[in-house]
Amino acid sequence: xxxxxxxxxxxxxxxxxxxxxxxxxxxxxxxxxxxxxxxxxxxxxxxxxxxxxxxxxxxxxxxxxxxxxxxxxxxxxxxxxxxxxxxxxxxxxxxxxxxxxxxxxxxxxxxxxxxxxxxxxxxxxxxxxxxxxxxxxxxxxxxxxxxxxxxxxxxxxxxxxxxxxxxxxxxxxxxxxxxxxxxxxxxxxxxxxxxxxxxxxxxxxxxxxxxxxxxxxxxxxxxxxxxxxxxxxxxxxxxxxxxxxxxxxxxxxxxxxxxxxxxxxxxxxxxxxxxxx
Amino acid sequence: xxxxxxxxxxxxxxxxxxxxxxxxxxxxxxxxxxxxxxxxxxxxxxxxxxxxxxxxxxxxxxxxxxxxxxxxxxxxxxxxxxxxxxxxxxxxxxxxxxxxxxxxxxxxxxxxxxxxxxxxxxxxxxxxxxxxxxxxxxxxxxxxxxxxxxxxxxxxxxxxxxxxxxxxxxxxxxxxxxxxxxxxxxxxxxxxxxxxxxxxxxxxxxxxxxxxxxxxxxxxxxxxxxxxxxxxxxxxxxxxxxxxxxxxxxxxxxxxxxxxxxxxxxxxxxxxxxxxxxxxxxxxxxxxxxxxxxxxxxxxxxxxxxxxxxxxxxxxxxxxxxxxxxxxxxxxxxxxxxxxxxxxx
Amino acid sequence: xxxxxxxxxxxxxxxxxxxxxxxxxxxxxxxxxxxxxxxxxxxxxxxxxxxxxxxxxxxxxxxxxxxxxxxxxxxxxxxxxxxxxxxxxxxxxxxxxxxxxxxxxxxxxxxxxxxxxxxxxxxxxxxxxxxxxxxxxxxxxxxxxxxxxxxxxxxxxxxxxxxxxxxxxxxxxxxxxxxxxxxxxxxxxxxxxxxxxxxxxxxxxxxxxxxxxxxxxxxxxxxxxxxxxxxxxxxxxxxxxxxxxxxxxxxxxxxxxxxxxxxxxxxxxxxxxxxxxxxxxxxxxxxxxxxxxxxxxxxxxxxxxxxx
Numbered sequence: 001x002x003x004x005x006x007x008x009x010x011x012x013x014x015x016x017x018x019x020x021x022x023x024x025x026x027x028x029x030x031x032x033x034x035x036x037x038x039x040x041x042x043x044x045x046x047x048x049x050x051x052x053x054x055x056x057x058x059x060x061x062x063x064x065x066x067x068x069x070x071x072x073x074x075x076x077x078x079x080x081x082x083x084x085x086x087x088x089x090x091x092x093x094x095x096x097x098x099x100x101x102x103x104x105x106x107x108x109x110x111x112x113x114x115x116x117x118x119x120x121x122x123x124x125x126x127x128x129x130x131x132x133x134x135x136x137x138x139x140x141x142x143x144x145x146x147x148x149x150x151x152x153x154x155x156x157x158x159x160x161x162x163x164x165x166x167x168x169x170x171x172x173x174x175x176x177x178x179x180x181x182x183x184x185x186x187x188x189x190x191x192x193x194x195x196x197x198x199x200x201x202x203x204x205x206x207x208x209x210x211x212x213x214x215x216x217x218x219x220x221x222x223x224x225x226x227x228x229x230x231x232x233x234x235x236x237x238x239x240x241x242x243x244x245x246x247x248x249x250x251x252x253x254x255x256x257x258x259x260x261x262x263x264x265x266x267x268x269x270x271x272x273x274x275x276x277x
Numbered sequence: 278x279x280x281x282x283x284x285x286x287x288x289x290x291x292x293x294x295x296x297x298x299x300x301x302x303x304x305x306x307x308x309x310x311x312x313x314x315x316x317x318x319x320x321x322x323x324x325x326x327x328x329x330x331x332x333x334x335x336x337x338x339x340x341x342x343x344x345x346x347x348x349x350x351x352x353x354x355x356x357x358x359x360x361x362x363x364x365x366x367x368x369x370x371x372x373x374x375x376x377x378x379x380x381x382x383x384x385x386x387x388x389x390x391x392x393x394x395x396x397x398x399x400x401x402x403x404x405x406x407x408x409x410x411x412x413x414x415x416x417x418x419x420x421x422x423x424x425x426x427x428x429x430x431x432x433x434x435x436x437x438x439x440x441x442x443x444x445x446x447x448x449x450x451x452x453x454x455x456x457x458x459x460x461x462x463x464x465x466x467x468x469x470x471x472x473x474x475x476x477x478x479x480x481x482x483x484x485x486x487x488x489x490x491x492x493x494x495x496x497x498x499x500x501x502x503x504x505x506x507x508x509x510x511x512x513x514x515x516x517x518x519x520x521x522x523x524x525x526x527x528x529x530x531x532x533x534x535x536x537x538x539x540x541x542x543x544x545x546x547x548x549x550x551x552x553x554x555x556x557x558x559x560x561x562x563x564x565x566x567x568x569x570x571x572x573x574x575x576x577x578x579x580x581x582x583x584x585x586x587x588x589x590x591x592x593x594x595x596x597x598x599x600x601x602x603x604x605x606x607x608x609x610x611x612x613x614x615x616x617x618x619x620x621x622x
Numbered sequence: 623x624x625x626x627x628x629x630x631x632x633x634x635x636x637x638x639x640x641x642x643x644x645x646x647x648x649x650x651x652x653x654x655x656x657x658x659x660x661x662x663x664x665x666x667x668x669x670x671x672x673x674x675x676x677x678x679x680x681x682x683x684x685x686x687x688x689x690x691x692x693x694x695x696x697x698x699x700x701x702x703x704x705x706x707x708x709x710x711x712x713x714x715x716x717x718x719x720x721x722x723x724x725x726x727x728x729x730x731x732x733x734x735x736x737x738x739x740x741x742x743x744x745x746x747x748x749x750x751x752x753x754x755x756x757x758x759x760x761x762x763x764x765x766x767x768x769x770x771x772x773x774x775x776x777x778x779x780x781x782x783x784x785x786x787x788x789x790x791x792x793x794x795x796x797x798x799x800x801x802x803x804x805x806x807x808x809x810x811x812x813x814x815x816x817x818x819x820x821x822x823x824x825x826x827x828x829x830x831x832x833x834x835x836x837x838x839x840x841x842x843x844x845x846x847x848x849x850x851x852x853x854x855x856x857x858x859x860x861x862x863x864x865x866x867x868x869x870x871x872x873x874x875x876x877x878x879x880x881x882x883x884x885x886x887x888x889x890x891x892x893x894x895x896x897x898x899x900x901x902x903x904x905x906x907x908x909x910x911x912x913x914x915x916x917x918x919x920x921x922x923x924x925x926x927x928x929x930x
Contacts, residue, residue: 008738011733012740014733015730015733015734015744018730019744019747019748021805022747022748022750022751022805023747023750024766025751025759025762025763025766026750026762028762028765028766028773029758029762029765032765040771041770041771043776044773044776044777044780086656086657086660087657089653089654089656089657090653090654090656090657090658092653093649093650093651093652093653093654094654097646097649097650097653098646098650099646099647099649099650099651100647101647101650101651102650102654105654105658108661108666109657109661110918110922111665111915111918112661112665113918114859114862114914114917114918114921115665115911115914115915115918116865116866116868116887116910116914118866118868118886118887118890118891118907118910119669119672119890119907119910119911119914120664120665120668120669120672120907121890121891121894121907122668122671122672122675122890122894122900122903122904122907123667123668123669123671123672123675124664124668125894125895126671127663127664127667127668142660142664143664145660146657146660146661146663146664146665147664147665150657150660151657151661154657165360165362167358167359167360167362168362168364170327170329170349170356170358170362171356171358171362171363171364171423172364172375173328173329173348173349173350174327174328174329174349174350174354174355174356174376174427175350175375175376175379175427176350176351176376176379176380177350177379179649179653181379183653186364189366190365204753207755208754208755208756208757208869210755210756210757210868210869210872211868211869211891214872215891215895225755226755226756226757226758226869227757229755229757229758229761230757230761230872230873239761239764239765241765244761244765245761245762245765248758248761248762251755251758252754252755252758255753255754255755256750256753256754259746259750259753260746263742263746266753267745267749267813270749270752270810270813271813271814271816271817328642331641331642331643331646332642345641345642346638346640346641346642348642348645
C-alpha cells in the first residue's frame with residue numbers, strides 16, 4: 001500500500017473509533033429495550049439472550065403511551081403550521097415592506113432570538129394559569145410559536161425573502177395582485193427551501209420540547225413523549241429501565257428513520273438556521 | 278393613451294435624496310428615453326412613475342389624474358423589467374394573461390387579448406411553454422407581450438435589453454421601435470446605453486445625480502448639447518474637451534466670447550492632415566483599426582490628448598506628426614462651469 | 623382589445639388620506655401583527671414581569687407577596703452560598719463544554735469536508751444525536767453510566783478498570799454531563815464548520831500547495847484564519863446553548879449529586895417550581911437574561927461587522 005492509502009486508512013480508523021459513542025447509545029437503547037430487567041444488568045451483550053417483546057406491550061399499559069405519542073405528533077404539527085404562517089408573514093413584511101417601525105420591531109425581536117425559555121417561564125406560567133389553561137396543550141403551542149423559536153423562524157424567512165429577486169413581486173404588483181396575494185401566490189411558492197427548513201426545525205423542537213410539558217401538564221393522558229419517557233419509574237421513583245428504554249426506542253427510532261431518508265434536507269435546514277438564524 | 282406630467286418630483290431614501298426635483302412633460306404617444314450614468318436616478322424615476330416607489334414630494338399626473346397615491350396596478354401603466362420577471366410556475370399564456378385574471382376579466386376576453394398580443398409579437402407557437410424553456414430573446418418578447426395585454430396608456434421599460442447579447446439587442450431594439458409605431462402608445466424607456474437612446478427616442482432626457490441635464494430630440498442633444506456632461510455622454514467615441522486655446526488655433530483669428538474657457542470637438546469631426554498644414558499639431562500615439570474607421574489617439578503639443586476618427590484612405594502611422602482641422606461650426610465652447618457658450622457663428 | 627386599466631376614471635382628489643406610504647405602513651404592521659402581539663404577550667410582558675416579581679418576596683404556595691426591593695438580589699449575590707455554587711457550576715459547564723465542542727466540531731469538519739467514500743455515513747452518524755430528543759439521549763446515557771452493572775463500567779471491568787459511579791460523584795457527574803452533551807450537540811457545529819470550509823475557494827489551498835506548504839501549514843496559516851468569523855459565531859452560540867441546558871441535567875442528574883451539576887437554568891426551575899420562591903427565581907431569571915443578552919449583542923455586532 002502507498003503512504004497515501006495508509007494515511008487514509010488511519011483517518012477512517014480514527015473516525016470509526018470516534019463514531020462509537022455516537023452510535024453505541026442508540027444500539028444499546030434498542031438492545032436493552034428487548035431485555036428483561038435481570039439481563040439488563042447481567043454481563044454486557046449487544047444481542048439479547050432472550051428477546052422480551054412484552055416490554056413493548058407493557059409500555060402501552062403502564063402509561064397511555066399511544067395517546068401521548070399522538071399528543072406529541074399533533075402538537076408538533078399544529079406548532080409547525082402556525083409558525084410557518086406567522087413567521088413567513090412577518091418575515092415578508094420585514095424584508096419587503098418599507099414602513100415606519102420596522103427597524104424597532106427588528107430590534108425588539110433580536111432580544112428574544114436566543115433567550116432561553118427559563119427566563120420568561122415564571123410569568124408565563126402565571127399568565128397561562130390565569131387563562132385557566134394549565135394542564136392543557138395550549139401553552140405547548142402558544143409559547144413555542146411566539147417565543148424564541150418563532151423569532152428564529154421569522155429571521156430565517158426574512159433572510160430568504162431578501163435573497164429572492166424583487167422584480168417578480170413587482171411585476172405581480174403591477175398586475176394588480178394585493179400585498180397578501182403577492183405574499184401567497186408569488187413569494188411563498190418561491191420560498192420552498194426556507195419553508196422546509198423552518199418546518200423541519202420547528203417540528204423537531206416541538207417534538208423534543210420538555211420544560212413546558214413538565215411545568216404545565218399533570219394528567220398522564222395529556223403528556224407528550226419526552227415527559228412520558230422521563231416518567232417510567234417505579235413507586236420508589238427508580239427507573240423501570242427495560243420499559244423506559246423500550247419506550248425511548250419507540251420514540252426515537254421513527255425520527256431516526258425519517259432522518260436517514262431525508263438526511264440531506266434535514267442537515268441543510270440546520271445549517272441554514274445556524275448560519276442565518 | 279395619456280400624457281405624463283412630472284412636477285417638482287422628489288424622492289429620498291432616508292436622508293439620501295435620489296431624485297432632486299424633476300419637471301417634465303411627456304406628450305401622448307411620445308417615446309421618451311431616460312438616459313444617464315449608473316446611479317443618476319433614471320430607474321428610480323421610472324419606478325416612481327410605475328408606482329413601485331412612493332413619491333416624497335411633487336406631483337405626478339398620468340392622463341388627467343394625479344396618481345401620486347394611486348396603486349401601481351390602477352395607474353394604467355405596464356412595465357417591462359430588466360430581468361423580464363416572468364412567473365416561473367406559469368406558462369407563457371398564463372404569464373401574459375395573469376394581470377387580466379387578477380382583475381377578473383372574463384376568460385374569453387382574456388384569451389383574445391393574449392392571442393392578439395401573441396400574434397403581434399409572433400409568440401403563437403410558444404404559448405404553452407414555461408419561461409425556463411425559452412431563450413433570452415423569447416423571454417423578452419413574452420415580457421413585452423404581458424405589457425401589451427394589459428393595454429396600458431403608458432409603457433415603461435427598465436433597461437429591457439441589457440441582459441441580451443449584442444446581436445439580439447440590435448434586433449430587439451428595432452422590434453421595440455416598430456412596436457411603438459404600431460401601437461402609438463406613450464413609452465418611457467430607461468437605458469444607460471446612449472446608442473439605444475439615440476436610435477429609439479423621440480426625446481431623450483439626460484439625467485445626472487437626480488437632476489435633468491437636458492431634454493431634447495436626439496439630434497438636438499448631439500448638435501446643441503447644453504453642457505459638457507451632455508456633450509460627452511451623447512455620441513461615441515465621446516467628445517474631446519480641450520483648453521479654449523485649441524479653439525483659437527483651430528479657428529485662427531476669430532474672436533471668441535470672453536466667458537469661454539473650454540472647447541469641445543467630436544472625434545468624428547476632426548480632419549487629420551499631414552504635419553505641414555495649419556491647425557492643431559500633434560503626434561499619433563495609438564491607432565485602433567476597426568475596418569471602416571480608425572480611432573486615433575493623438576498627443577497634442579502642450580500635452581493634451583484627443584481622439585480623432587479617421588475614415589477614408591490609409592490612416593497615419595503611430596508616432597507620425599499630424600495636423601487637425603475642423604469646420605468652425607463643429608466647435609463647441611463652454612464656460613468654466615461647463616455650460617455651453619453660444620458661438621458667434 | 624378592451625381596456626382594463628385606463629377605464630378607472632375620475633380624477634383623484636389630491637393627497638387622499640390613504641397615501642401609498644400609509645398603505646405600506648398599514649400592510650407592514652398588519653403582516654407583523656401576529657408575531658408582534660405574541661412577542662408582547664409571551665415575551666416582553668413576562669420580561670417586565672420578572673423585574674417586578676424579583677423585587678417581591680412571593681411564595682406561590684402561601685400566596686403572600688410583599689415588596690422587598692433588591693433583597694432577592696442581595697440574597698442571590700451575598701447571602702446564598704448555593705447561588706455561587708450554581709454560577710461556578712454554570713461556568714465550569716460552559717468552560718468544559720465550549721472548547722471541547724468547538725475543537726471536536728472543527729476536527730470532524732476538517733476530516734469530513736472533502737468527499738471520500740463513506741463521508742456521508744460519518745456525517746450522518748455524527749449529526750444523528752442532534753435531532754434526537756435530549757430526554758431520550760439523557761435516559762440512555764444515564765443507563766449506560768450507572769455505577770454497578772452499568773454497561774460502560776462492565777466493559778471497563780473487562781479490561782481491568784474499575785469505573786467510578788459516574789453520576790453519583792460530583793466531579794465525575796459534571797464531566798459526564800459535559801461529555802455526553804458534547805456528543806449530543808457537536809454535530810450542529812460540525813455542519814456549520816463544514817459549510818464554512820466548503821465556502822473557502824480551493825484556489826487558496828492549491829496556491830499554497832504549489833508554494834510548498836504542508837497540510838498542517840495550510841490549515842494553520844490559511845484555513846484557520848479564514849474560519850475566524852465562523853469560529854466566533856460558533857463559540858458564542860455554543861456558550862449561549864450551554865446556559866440553556868435543562869432537559870439534559872434534569873434527566874441525568876437532577877442537579878445532583880450534592881448539587882454538583884446544579885446549573886442556572888435548572889436552578890431557576892427548582893427555585894420557581896419546586897420550592898415556589900417566585901421572587902428569588904425571578905431574580906435568577908434576570909441574571910440569566912443579562913448574561914444571554916450580552917452574548918447576543920456580541921454575536922449580533924460580530925455579524926454586522928461580518929456583513930459590512
